[in-house]
Amino acid sequence: MTATATTSPFPTPLRSFHIMTKPIGPICNLDCRYCFYLEKEKLYPGRGNFRMPDDVLEAYVRQYIESQDIPEISFAWQGGEPTLMGLKFFQRVVELQHRYADGKRIANALQTNGTLLDDDWCRFFHQHNFLIGLSIDGPRELHDRYRVDKGGRPTFDAVMGGIDLLKRHHVDFNTLTVLTREVAQQPQAVYRFLKQIGSGFMQFIPLVERVGGGGEMTFAEPPLLNVLDDPDSPVTPWSVQPHDFGNFLVTIFDEWVRRDVGRYFVQLFDVQLGIWMGMPSSLCVFAETCGSAMAIEHNGDVYSCDHYVYPRYKLGNVADRPLRELTVLPQQVQFGLDKRDKLPKYCRECDVRFACNGECPKHRFLRTPDGEWGLNYLCAGYQRFFRHIDPHMQTMAALLHQGRPAADIMAMIAQAERPPAPPRPPLPAGARAGRNDTCPCGSGLKFKKCCWDKAHA
Numbered sequence: 001m002t003a004t005a006t007t008s009p010f011p012t013p014l015r016s017f018h019i020m021t022k023p024i025g026p027i028c029n030l031d032c033r034y035c036f037y038l039e040k041e042k043l044y045p046g047r048g049n050f051r052m053p054d055d056v057l058e059a060y061v062r063q064y065i066e067s068q069d070i071p072e073i074s075f076a077w078q079g080g081e082p083t084l085m086g087l088k089f090f091q092r093v094v095e096l097q098h099r100y101a102d103g104k105r106i107a108n109a110l111q112t113n114g115t116l117l118d119d120d121w122c123r124f125f126h127q128h129n130f131l132i133g134l135s136i137d138g139p140r141e142l143h144d145r146y147r148v149d150k151g152g153r154p155t156f157d158a159v160m161g162g163i164d165l166l167k168r169h170h171v172d173f174n175t176l177t178v179l180t181r182e183v184a185q186q187p188q189a190v191y192r193f194l195k196q197i198g199s200g201f202m203q204f205i206p207l208v209e210r211v212g213g214g215g216e217m218t219f220a221e222p223p224l225l226n227v228l229d230d231p232d233s234p235v236t237p238w239s240v241q242p243h244d245f246g247n248f249l250v251t252i253f254d255e256w257v258r259r260d261v262g263r264y265f266v267q268l269f270d271v272q273l274g275i276w277m278g279m280p281s282s283l284c285v286f287a288e289t290c291g292s293a294m295a296i297e298h299n300g301d302v303y304s305c306d307h308y309v310y311p312r313y314k315l316g317n318v319a320d321r322p323l324r325e326l327t328v329l330p331q332q333v334q335f336g337l338d339k340r341d342k343l344p345k346y347c348r349e350c351d352v353r354f355a356c357n358g359e360c361p362k363h364r365f366l367r368t369p370d371g372e373w374g375l376n377y378l379c380a381g382y383q384r385f386f387r388h389i390d391p392h393m394q395t396m397a398a399l400l401h402q403g404r405p406a407a408d409i410m411a412m413i414a415q416a417e418r419p420p421a422p423p424r425p426p427l428p429a430g431a432r433a434g435r436n437d438t439c440p441c442g443s444g445l446k447f448k449k450c451c452w453d454k455a456h457a
Contacts (some may be wrong), residue, residue, distance in 0.1 A: 004401050008338050014068045014072045015068065015070065015260040016068045016069070016292070017067075017068065017292040017293070017327050018074070018076065018284075018293040018294070019060075019064060019075075019293075019294050019295065019296050019302075019323075020076050020078055020293070020294070020295045020296070020306045021060070021075060021076060021077050021090065021295075021296050022078060022079060022080065022295060022296060022297050022298055023051070023052040023077060023079075023082055023085050023298055024051060024052070024079050024081070024082060024085050024298055025040065025041070025050040025080055025082045025299075025411065026038050026039070026040040026041045026050070026079070026080050026318045027041070027050045027079065027080045027081070027084060027101065027300040027416075028079055028080040028081040028084070028113070029081050029113075029115065029116065029149065029150065030081065030113050030115065030147060030148065030149050030150070030155060031085060031148055031149060031150050031152070032146055032147045032148065033148070033210070034098045034146050034178065034180060034207055034209065034231040034236070036058060036080075036209050036239045036307075037080065037167055038080075039353070040297075040309055043297075043299050043309070043311070044299070045323055046202070046253030048093075050080075050087075050298050050299075050396060051085060051298060052085070052089075052298045052299070053299075054092070054300060055319075056298075056300040056318065056321045057089075057092065057093065057096065058096055058295060058298065059300065059319060060318050060323070061075075061100055061316050062096070062100045062187035063102045063111040063318055063322055063324065064323060065097070065098070065101060065102065065104060065355070066102075066324070067217075067322070067323050067327070068322035070104075071104055072104065072106070072107055073104050073105070073106055073107070074106040074107045074108075074109065075093075075097070075106070075107070075108045075109070076108040076109045076110075076111070077090075077093075077108065077109070077111070078110075078111045078285075078306075079111070081112065081113055082110055082111070082117065083110075083112055083116045083117065083324055084116070085381070086122055087121060087124060087450045088209075090124065091124070091348070092110075094108075094128050101150050101456065107131070108128065108129070108130045108131070109127070109130070109132075109133060110130055110131075110133065110269055111123075111132075111133040111135065111176065111292070112132060112133070112134065112135070112162070113134075113135050113155070113159065113162075114134050114135070114136070114158070114162025114163060114166075115149075115158040115161075115162060116132070116162075116456050117161075117162040117164050117166070117353065118165065119165065119169070119306050120149070120172050121165075122165045122166055122169035122435070123169060125169070125171045126127075126169045126170055127164075128172050129172075129175070129258050130172075131165060131172050131174070132160070132164070132171055132172065132173040132174075133173070133174055133175075133176050133203070134163060134174070134199075135147070135159075135175075135176050135177075135178070135193075136156075136159050136163075136174065136175055136176075136197075136442075137177050137178055137180065137183055138183055138186070138193050138194070139189060139190070140190065142157070142180075142182060142186065143156045143159070143188065143365035144156050145180070146178075146180060146318060147159075151213060155212065157388055160197070163197060163198070163327075166408065167198060173199075173201075174199065174200070174203060174267075174415075175197075175199040175201070175202050175203065176192055176193065176203045176205060176398060177190060177202065177203065177204050177205070178205050179204055179205060179206045179207055179238060179248060180207050180239075181207075181237070181240055181241060181244065183236075183240075183248075184206075184240045184241070184244040184245055184247075184248045185244050185248075186423055187247065187249075187251035187252050188251060188252070188255065190248075190252075190254075190336065191252040191255060195260075195264055199265075200264055200265060201262065201264075201265045201267070202265070203267045204248070204266070204267075204268060206240045206245050206247075206378055206381075207238060207239050208235060208239050208240065208241050208362070208363050208377050208378065209235065209236045209238075209239055210233040210234060210235050210236065210239075210346060210365070211233060211234065211236060215403045228416045233384060234289050235281075236378070240378075242287075242377065242378050242379065242380040243380060243381060244381075244382040245378055245382075246380060246382065246383070246384035246385050247381075247384075249268065249385040249387075250384060250385055250388050252266070252268060252342065253266075253385070253388070253389055253392075253437055256334040256414055257270060257318060257389075257409060257410070257413065258325040258410060258414070259410065261396070261407040261409060261410055262404055262406065262407035263341075263407075264403060267283070268283075269389075270282075271395065272286075272386075272389065272393060273393060273396055273400075273406065274357050275354065276287035276355075276390075276393040276394065276396070276397045277397045277401070278397075281357070283379045285354065286356060286357055286359065287335055287339075287357060287358050287361040288339070288340050288434050289306070289336045289339050289340045289359045289396075290305070290335070290339045290361070291333060291337070291339075292327070292336065293305060293337020294308070294315070294326075294327065294381075295309055296318070296334075297309070299317070300317045300318040300319050300322070301314055301316075301317050302314070302315045302316055302317065302318065302327075304331075304332055304335045305335075306364075307360065307362045308335075308362070311453065313335070315327075315329055315331070315332055316329075334365050338361065339358065340357070342361075342364075342374055343357070343358045343374065344367035344368045344372040344373070344374045344375060345368070345372060346369060346370060346372060346375065347374075347375065347379075350383070352382070352383060352387060355382075355386045356376075356382050356386065357380065358374075358376055359378060360376075361374045363376045363377045363378055364376050364377075365377060366379070372441060381397070384422050387441075392409060392413075395412065396453060397410050397411050404427060405432065414419060416453070420445045433447045434447065435447055435448040436448065439451050
């Protein structure tokens, strides 16, 4: 019997994709003033319970593993604040992952504000190899400016307590720092603070948020006003300014490349080094196209991207349609291609496009110098940064291609920047000394190691 080919109504399933999981939706124990996700509660009016039900969790875990033809499946748990789900929920997560793993390795990453951690949580994280992302915005005065609890009280001490617990239980963690307008103006203070508290892996996320309604956050039908395509929506007062963003990156890169390569890891620098080596971007914002990084809400609704959780970008629900189909719907495929195809001519001709690719479409709301819509708000900062790091990135890429560690660049820079030795003073008239005597020029060296040749020329 000969098999006959059939035509599927869906594109070829993605070999791999990424889902940011929101098991408790936008619900959080903090009230960070810049948080773009807290407003998503309006997507589900009248809903009092934002906890992911067990049947949705099981369907999601099973489909997420089954849909990907790769040896390791990476789950990312975010919120809101995912630890509000309680430890039993994540014990159930691990149980389901083991049930449906089918020989694949499972990795878990959880992003938390750290304020609810205790010994039980940390023992669990260590036992099951969870990678913890800890949100902290730098030293106390910067962190507490926006990251406050529901009563408006500062949270720095509680977050530091969470870090101490993670260290005590040997839980791997990295830090995520939101670059607000104020944070971006203090690059050295922030970078050195993160090193001081033991953050070996750092993420810096530029805050670029806009509001609708002429400056007020407004809600309409559909529930959330999508300002992504609105040219009249201003950025919030706490959004980073492009010049400060570029200066922040340049300043910490200059310190990192001279002192910290191989000792501290900055996500953005690692991603760009890979790009300079000729590899595809490992971070979606710098990839040529997107669409393979989605978000799932507490009830199983899947959206095109974590930053596009709006009604028009809802793909469906895992209870109604398999995840492998949702990820390749025509609207999602087009969403990913639009990142490349809608890039303005100014960007397509830019000398650092290879490193940027227009960055995240969410930030493309300015006009180019020739008036075309779609320039990235952070363009000026990125251009300065990419052009500044180019010589050092080329050097590190060459070192790695030669099989040498990128960290060798630190000695190379130190040698190149070492000031030249001061000229030796002339020998006093009639000065005489034996070969092993102290040189009469006053250098402190033996005569044979210093001015012997000069004196006997």
